[in-house]
Amino acid sequence: MSYVLTEEQEFLKSSAKDLLKEAPVALVRELRDNQNELGYSSDLWNAMVEMGWPTTALSEDLGGLDFGLKGLNILMEECGRTLSNSPLFSSLLAGLVIQKYGGQSHKEVLTKAVSEGATIAIAIQEGQHYQPKNNGTSVIGGAMSGSKTMVADAHVADHFLVSYNTDNGVEVVLIDAKSQGVSISKEFYMDSRFYSTVTFDQVAVDEKEVLSAGKGKSVVSYITNCASILISSELIGLMTEAFERTIAYLKERRQFDKVIGSFQGLQHRAADLYGEIEVAKSIVLKAVDALDENDIMAPALCSMAMAKTSKVAKTATNEGVQMYGGIGMTDDEEIGFFLKRARVAASLFGGYTYHLNRFAKMSGY
Amino acid sequence: MSLDQFREEVVDFLEANCLKSMRKPILDESDTYWGGRNATFKNEDQEKWFHAMAEKGWTTPTWPAKYGGGGLSKEHGIVLKKEMTRLGCRPPLLSFGIWMLGPALLKFGSEEQREEHLPGIIKGEVRWCQGYSEPGAGSDLAGLQTSAISDGDHYIVNGQKVWTSYADQADKIFALTRTDNSSKKQIGITFLLIDMLTQGVSTRPIKLISGKSPFCETFFDNVRVPKANVIGDENAGWTVAKYLLTHERASIAGASDSDVMTPISYYAKSKVGVDKNGVLNDVMLRSRIAEWEMDAASFKFTMDRYAQEMKAGQSIGAKSSFMKYYGGELNKKKYELRLECEGRTSLAWDGEGFKGGKVARQFCRTKGNSIEGGTSEIQLNIVAKHILGLPS
Ligand SMILES: Cc1cc2nc3c(=O)[nH]c(=O)nc-3n(C[C@H](O)[C@H](O)[C@H](O)COP(=O)(O)OP(=O)(O)OC[C@H]3O[C@@H](n4cnc5c(N)ncnc54)[C@H](O)[C@@H]3O)c2cc1C
Numbered sequence: 001m002s003y004v005l006t007e008e009q010e011f012l013k014s015s016a017k018d019l020l021k022e023a024p025v026a027l028v029r030e031l032r033d034n035q036n037e038l039g040y041s042s043d044l045w046n047a048m049v050e051m052g053w054p055t056t057a058l059s060e061d062l063g064g065l066d067f068g069l070k071g072l073n074i075l076m077e078e079c080g081r082t083l084s085n086s087p088l089f090s091s092l093l094a095g096l097v098i099q100k101y102g103g104q105s106h107k108e109v110l111t112k113a114v115s116e117g118a119t120i121a122i123a124i125q126e127g128q129h130y131q132p133k134n135n136g137t138s139v140i141g142g143a144m145s146g147s148k149t150m151v152a153d154a155h156v157a158d159h160f161l162v163s164y165n166t167d168n169g170v171e172v173v174l175i176d177a178k179s180q181g182v183s184i185s186k187e188f189y190m191d192s193r194f195y196s197t198v199t200f201d202q203v204a205v206d207e208k209e210v211l212s213a214g215k216g217k218s219v220v221s222y223i224t225n226c227a228s229i230l231i232s233s234e235l236i237g238l239m240t241e242a243f244e245r246t247i248a249y250l251k252e253r254r255q256f257d258k259v260i261g262s263f264q265g266l267q268h269r270a271a272d273l274y275g276e277i278e279v280a281k282s283i284v285l286k287a288v289d290a291l292d293e294n295d296i297m298a299p300a301l302c303s304m305a306m307a308k309t310s311k312v313a314k315t316a317t318n319e320g321v322q323m324y325g326g327i328g329m330t331d332d333e334e335i336g337f338f339l340k341r342a343r344v345a346a347s348l349f350g351g352y353t354y355h356l357n358r359f360a361k362m363s364g365y
Numbered sequence: 366m367s368l369d370q371f372r373e374e375v376v377d378f379l380e381a382n383c384l385k386s387m388r389k390p391i392l393d394e395s396d397t398y399w400g401g402r403n404a405t406f407k408n409e410d411q412e413k414w415f416h417a418m419a420e421k422g423w424t425t426p427t428w429p430a431k432y433g434g435g436g437l438s439k440e441h442g443i444v445l446k447k448e449m450t451r452l453g454c455r456p457p458l459l460s461f462g463i464w465m466l467g468p469a470l471l472k473f474g475s476e477e478q479r480e481e482h483l484p485g486i487i488k489g490e491v492r493w494c495q496g497y498s499e500p501g502a503g504s505d506l507a508g509l510q511t512s513a514i515s516d517g518d519h520y521i522v523n524g525q526k527v528w529t530s531y532a533d534q535a536d537k538i539f540a541l542t543r544t545d546n547s548s549k550k551q552i553g554i555t556f557l558l559i560d561m562l563t564q565g566v567s568t569r570p571i572k573l574i575s576g577k578s579p580f581c582e583t584f585f586d587n588v589r590v591p592k593a594n595v596i597g598d599e600n601a602g603w604t605v606a607k608y609l610l611t612h613e614r615a616s617i618a619g620a621s622d623s624d625v626m627t628p629i630s631y632y633a634k635s636k637v638g639v640d641k642n643g644v645l646n647d648v649m650l651r652s653r654i655a656e657w658e659m660d661a662a663s664f665k666f667t668m669d670r671y672a673q674e675m676k677a678g679q680s681i682g683a684k685s686s687f688m689k690y691y692g693g694e695l696n697k698k699k700y701e702l703r704l705e706c707e708g709r710t711s712l713a714w715d716g717e718g719f720k721g722g723k724v725a726r727q728f729c730r731t732k733g734n735s736i737e738g739g740t741s742e743i744q745l746n747i748v749a750k751h752i753l754g755l756p757s
Contacts, residue, residue, distance in 0.1 A: 004674060004677045251754070261753075261756060262756045267745065267753075268742065268749070270755065271752075272745065274687065275748070278667055278684075279663035279664050282666035283662060285666070285670065286662075307659055308663055356652060356656065359658075359659065360645075361644070363655075363658065364630070364643065365644065365645045365654070
């Protein structure tokens with residue numbers, strides 16, 4: 001177990017920082033204001049693919065960089081700092097799932113996708129919340145019908161990993177986005193990103209495309225774990241950046257002939273938040289390592305990491321807006337972008353209460 | 366010796382010397398051993414365990430062997446600590462000498478002073494208490510007024526300390542005294558070691574909300590103290606005092622950390638009950654317990670992380686204030702939850718069936734976690750100023 005980065009990991013981090021300099025928060029605004037139809041910069045995404053980012057956690061025999069989840073933690077944290085959007089999240093998640101549970105055909109789709117920058121989107125959620133057990137999608141006579149919501153990167157996906165119900169429980173299958181009966185309706189959310197409702201109407205399911213048939217429950221649980229790692233890592237970057245900006249503002253803004261950072265009422269809230277961010281970082285790093293090492297505690301730790309970071313990210317962005325005062329409420333000031341991204345990120349693949357509950361159940365109460 | 370070899374040796378040693386009864390959770394004060402002239406062992410197991418550890422210097426595993434310490438590297442020290450935690454071994458000796466004075470002597474003491482005082486701490490022969498706070502100087506510690514006036518090669522000390530934990534049990538006190546009143550209050554403080562048996566030193570216990578009297582008022586009435594007992598330089602005691610406080614804070618934070626092992630949900634399940642799915646009957650309580658356990662785990666891993674970062678050469682500095690704050694607040698929340706989980710019996714104050722009101726009294730004691738060693742508010746001030754760089 002290591003909390004301190006190795007030289008290689010440091011290098012990954014600094015190269016991520018370098019690339020993301022091209023994608024500051026201002027870019028998010030620009031894409032939004034220009035009503036860009038992707039919701040992200042394809043130049044940025046191409047650069048990521050060229051640097052092999054989607055393969056960061058894949059093993060060498062899949063053509064990957066073999067950094068494990070630790071590498072993804074580093075990349076996602078940096079993306080969180082600049083609020084950078086791209087299909088990276090979906091690509092990483094699909095890569096992790098197929099690497100662990102996929103067969104030969106899935107792996108072929110995956111290696112092709114990561115080298116070309118094609119996207120495999122993950123479609124689990126239905127309805128208003130991430131509740132993977134309440135699955136209305138089913139396959140009857142080899143045809144799948146159902147509707148998935150909040151699917152990130154669906155509007156650019158070539159494939160989907162879709163969960164559906166059978167008599168023996170849940171399964172996850174790889175579906176070609178061009179299959180007959182797949183329709184995608186793109187929706188725009190408060191974080192200036194697109195998520196889609198994807199409808200499957202009598203879509204033919206090839207049984208060979210089911211991931212580890214009979215083990216669907218483990219597959220879905222692994223998706224939840226990996227998504228928790230990716231999102232909580234992003235949230236660490238997001239909250240750290242929002243906090244640093246807030247502290248800088250406290251040192252600059254003057255009222256009552258003093259900088260506002262000299263008021264103890266604000267100092268104590270800032271110091272308390274500093275501590276919450278410190279402990280949130282630690283639980284995420286612990287969860288990353290546990291999942292990398294297949295530790296039996298990993299699922300519980302992933303849920304703790306997700307619950308903790310969603311809570312602290314909300315506090316950090318709320319405090320940011322509050323401590324900026326009126327200017328924090330304006331669209332001109334960037335702190336609001338952090339507030340809005342935090343809300344969406346902290347609900348994808350289960351938010352605070354979902355994960356706290358999952359953790360409590362795993363702990364036997 | 367390689368870490369793996371060492372681990373094996375440690376396990377053999379612990380298995381042989383730390384008997385089953387010494388691997389049970391500490392239930393009350395009598396389960397602990399503090400050393401010094403007033404100490405008695407509760408039983409033979411405790412005595413055996415203490416002597417075995419003291420002999421190897423493992424009461425202070427990483428202190429230099431020449432003073433009787435374990436002489437272990439940081440890495441070996443961590444192995445020992447981990448194995449002790451894993452086997453549930455109680456600490457063989459609790460001591461302000463180990464947590465506070467020792468580190469300060471190692472940094473600021475002269476060679477003679479180290480030789481004089483460290484062995485007694487390591488062997489548990491001398492019990493120390495801390496004379497910092499005064500009636501007029503708590504959070505504003507530098508405002509202290511206990512005076513030490515030069516008289517040849519001695520000082521004459523006069524004044525009063527308060528909240529001196531275990532002063533009535535201790536052999537010696539490390540005290541902050543004022544040797545100069547003419548300039549800024551942080552300048553003019555001298556760090557003095559005083560024998561509690563010296564003529565003119567007296568103590569009076571104070572009864573706390575827990576019903577117990579672990580701390581005292583300490584009075585100095587024309588007490589003669591040799592100048593050889595100054596740690597650091599005359600008028601430069603504030604630096605020593607602050608350094609010692611960072612160790613005190615880290616150890617207070619660490620003390621609550623060890624409790625993470627007993628899941629609070631255990632009490633809830635047995636006292637509140639669960640439904641047919643194994644979910645706690647009180648769902649409102651359940652979510653608060655889960656939140657607490659999440660925070661406690663996050664904090665524990667933070668302590669681990671800092672330990673690794675320190676090993677990698679990063680300094681902890683003012684982070685000890687954050688640790689003290691967070692750890693203290695966590696422990697208070699834990700006992701609030703325990704009362705809610707356990708209900709009736711945890712509220713009892715006296716009587717055999719109620720273990721003498723142990724939980725209720727311990728609950729009261731935890732309220733001091735955010736006061737002792739500098740209050741939570743003071744720790745937040747330090748974080749704001751020294752970590753976040755906010756101006757005063
Ligand atoms: C269990 C226990 C054991 C102790 N053991 C010892 C010991 O062995 N030796 C020893 O010397 N002392 C000991 N103390 C004393 C302890 O260090 C002091 O109680 C503590 O520093 C606070 O000082 P005070 O009690 O005078 O409170 P005060 O300083 O009067 O504080 C009262 C309130 O005002 C707040 N406050 C004060 N200044 C500020 C500020 N600048 N900003 C914001 N809020 C502020 C405080 O946070 C607190 O809430 C012990 C205390 C406890 C509870």
